[in-house]
Amino acid sequence: MFAPLPDKPDHPALELELLDLWEQESTFEQLRASNRGGPIWSFVDGPVTANKALAVHTAWGRTLKDVFQRYKALRGFDQRFQNGFDCQGLWIEVGVERALGLNSKREIEEYGLEEFARQCRQVVVKSSSELTRGCIRLGQWMDWGNDYFTFSDTNIEYIWRFLKHVHSRGWLYLGHRSTEWCPRCGTSLSQHELTQAGVFQEKIDPSLYVRLPLLDRDHEFLVVWTTTPWTLPANVAAAVKPDAEYARRENGEWVLASLYANDTFVERRLGSELVGWRYRGPFDDLAPGASVDHVVIPWDEVSVDEGTGVVHIAPGCGPEDFELARVHGLPTLTPVDEAGRFYDEYGWLHGLTTTEAADQIVGQLGETGFLVSAGTYEHRYPHCWRCDTPLIWRLSDDWFISVEELRPTLLAANGTVEWVPAYMGKRMDDWLRNMGDWNISRRRYYGLPLPFYPCTCGHLNVVGSKTELEERANEGFEQLEELRRPWIDRVPIRCEQCGEPVTRIPEVGDVWLDAGIVPFSTLGWQNPERIEEGYATGASHGLSHADLPDNAYWEQWFPADWVSEMREQIRLWFYSQLFMSVALIGEAPFRRVLGYEKMLDEQGREMHGSWGNMIDAEDAFVRMGADVMRWQFCAQPPNQNLLFGFGPAHEIRRKLLTYWHSVKFLVDYANIEGFEPSWLTFGEIPDPKPLDRWLIERTNLLVAEATDAYEATLTVNAIRAFEAFIDDLSNWYIRRSRRRFYSLDEAAFRSLWFAIVQSLRVVAPMLPFLADHLWRNLVQDGPASVHLAPWPDVVEPDRALLAEIAEVRRVVELGRQARSASQLKLRQPLRRLVVAGASESAHGHSAEIADELRVKDVEFGEVEASELRVKPNLPVLGPKLGRALPEVRAALADGRFEELEGGRFQVNGHVLEPEEVLVERVGLEGWAVAVEDGVTVALDTRLDDELRLEARLFDLIRAVQLLRKESGLEITDRIRLWIPDEDLLRFGDRIAEETLAVSVETDDELRLERA
């Protein structure tokens, strides 16, 4: 006996039940054990930042990872299943700052760096356990407890080793340049951090036109335009385009002539003639400005589309300005400090932020006569990805890894990677071709301590391991609570060049170093021997049991066969991994990548906590269930944004319900008729009918399509295959075979059981809960879980047979469309159906077609039941024909046209192209017609008395069936029946058979009772 199924599944309830069962039965451990020693499939998990509970965005990626790990496990592959957490950097720090109410670096230092570090660790502890709980609820199978944490000493040491290597190759340098800077976080950011979502936002800034008096030309001025007033006190030069024409207005103002075509000018000169002119700076009353000789310089990049054609240059406040200063030997002024506040030497501006200073600067320019006009300007402007503060540009000393020498190898390595979708690989190529040097230093606290110890003798000491640090330490090694600030800052070492004591630079590393090293640090690269719980070091102590494997293990598991993350990781994790791997060993750390686009809400908007459209993962588990979420993730083509929400979830539940009802149909009738299948004879169908043979082939097709989809890492194709199968199973096989289940027809029962069980096996990686729930009911003497049954054999299906039935279904579908166009209900029998254009294979199925469409006769042949109606497509044809239009239109309406090849028409001497006309085929009087892809189906809709009587019969049977249901009868209960329609008594036997009636008599109204 199968356990009876309710009318619809309670997804959350059955999921919680299975989580318990898997736990009790150690299902996952059994699966892993059975694959041990099998072929290897290496997956490396991109670490999830441990600063929050599971979000639906994260659940998407986690689902895809789980699906393919489960699939490979079912195919017998040995896998590591190691989960990773990202534990350092601004994400963590800024959260702790907020929680503690701190809002600057000064306040953090006053709070105390030891305690700050411990608070950061607490965030990781709490959030890693929340994330684990959420992922388990989602159904993700991982080796929980053996996670890697990027803040472990082990991970840090591996990055140190990488940096030492980079230094030995001469790629590490201290750069002095203008970089994007967050004044709130007090640190520079790197190019790739600016590529993250949400960085560029619309911002309204002041727009100023300022005139600068020329020193050697009386009453003449340069006019410049700026949207960053705070940079004006750092002005040192004005740039012009040498080959462009500049012109002077009567009032003495020089501007680019082409930008002011309507103005009158009194003098014109080429930009090159302006070069070398000297001018008075806008803030020469302040000491820094007064010290500078302001001069006009040439620059080919000056915009001729915007501004005035004269560009204000402040080398301390912009990357291009800085580069120009280098070329022309200009001085650089840095007006603001790390927190973005003016330095003391800027007099009345000192202590102001760049925003606060803007108003005062505008006021001052007005008073001194420098201001021409002031307005506002809206543009896309970069903001800090973590704290949302508008960024500024600032001169700073940062540590860089130079990419020039590595670039060709990076590109070659990326060429060995198979990207899905392929365009993402091209994006990576573009990035690799265009990216600048990697800025790896951040002026923060809770991050990888950069092991750089520059000495006054000129030597840069780079420490490559904890052991090396211990050997070279002068003091403080014993107080290292973690390999991190502030403790590490108390360990000075001896310079290897001159022996003098040297201290570490205060900077920490870019977080993408932490995640990028993972293919080396977690797999034991160059580690001489395995260290038990070797990953539970430093801050990870007590959080993980992960071992640190040895190099032989790395040889075995590197490179990863597959990695998968969101598209933005091209410039982040995919990039940092690739970079570090190429720098260390010259090859790519992964063979294959699945990238996917963004998640938006179901209306296509970004999800934001403050917009109220954010969906909490916990809420989704309760309201839709994990399987429905997983279906939504899996059904998404990776090259499009996912519109996630409860609306789509409802639609998925509806599809699953159709499937559920098919399974319930099998369960109900198997229990009634005593069908008890055995796993030992699974797939054996005695004496199958043609429809059974078709179902077996249809199931083989599902297995083949799903297998191809998983192999291509495209779950969307697996979901589509399953959806089509659900439709064929429910709306063809069961529909056409229903009666065979009213008795113990072995072939029918076994075929249906086979089809359902096989489908459970192929959807198990995507819908692990529902699949196992039904498996455990339907397969009682086989493997205890669908996840312990091996992957089904892929059998090449009989495609000719499948195409034949697909054609039949197409004809039936068109027939339904025709019926619905005729407004005749399906219970009304019809005399005749004519099918034209269907392939020969459908001809043998006229009985089924007749039955499905309730027609008495199906003919294959030409149809003279419809006519072509052609109308002008006015927006296109009107302009073409002009005054000839009315007569063409009239001719078309009268049918006075000739159909030409290629969908063209000849009318009144004009040839009309397909896009110039609107064509429809309509049924002639008495016919309903549907046409698609060359197949035409025409229904003869004329009724006679006999047909009308039969319709009454079908209406009656339907009414009895409804009444049976309403009366609470079991499907096997026999009844006594009274009907109000005397004419129908002559169909008594038919009525009795259909409604399980033992007697049929007449009465005033329809009624029944249990016999």
Ligand SMILES: [Zn+2]
């Ligand atoms: Zn910030």
Ligand SMILES: [Zn+2]
């Ligand atoms: Zn030295």
